[in-house]
Each structure stands twice: as C-alpha cells, then as structure tokens.
Amino acid sequence: xxxxxxxxxxxxKLAYDLGFGEKVEDGNWSDVTTGEVGSMVREAIRxxxxxxxxxxxxxxxVHQNAK
Numbered sequence: 001x002x003x004x005x006x007x008x009x010x011x012x013k014l015a016y017d018l019g020f021g022e023k024v025e026d027g028n029w030s031d032v033t034t035g036e037v038g039s040m041v042r043e044a045i046r047x048x049x050x051x052x053x054x055x056x057x058x059x060x061x062v063h064q065n066a067k
Contacts, residue, residue, distance in 0.1 A: 006044060014040045
C-alpha cells in the first residue's frame with residue numbers, strides 16, 4: 001500500500017478487523033490477497049464516510065452523504 005495514505009497502525013487494525021491480521025503480524029504483506037486489500041480499502045472508505053456523517057451531525061450540519 002502507498003506510503004502516507006494510511007498509517008501502519010490503521011492498516012494493521014483493519015487487517016485484524018477483517019480477519020486476516022495474522023498474515024501481517026510480522027510486517028510482511030506479501031501473503032495478503034488483492035481481494036483482502038480491496039476489502040481494506042472499501043472498509044476504510046466506509047469508516048471515513050461514517051466519521052464525516054457523525055461529525056456533521058455533531059456540528060449540526062447537513063452533509064451530502066448523510067444517511
């Protein structure tokens with residue numbers, strides 16, 4: 001994954017949350033499949049969007065992605 005896009009800590013947390021954290025415990029991501037990486041990206045986007053919605057609700061703002 002690209003440098004500076006997500007912290008290593010966040011990538012590790014996502015991997016564990018999605019069920020393949022044991023593959024990256026040693027810091028080697030070569031056994032992670034493209035499907036797993038895709039799942040990480042989708043989940044990171046979902047969490048980011050949710051954070052935006054929650055922040056907008058907290059601030060009383062309407063956001064285009066609010067659900």
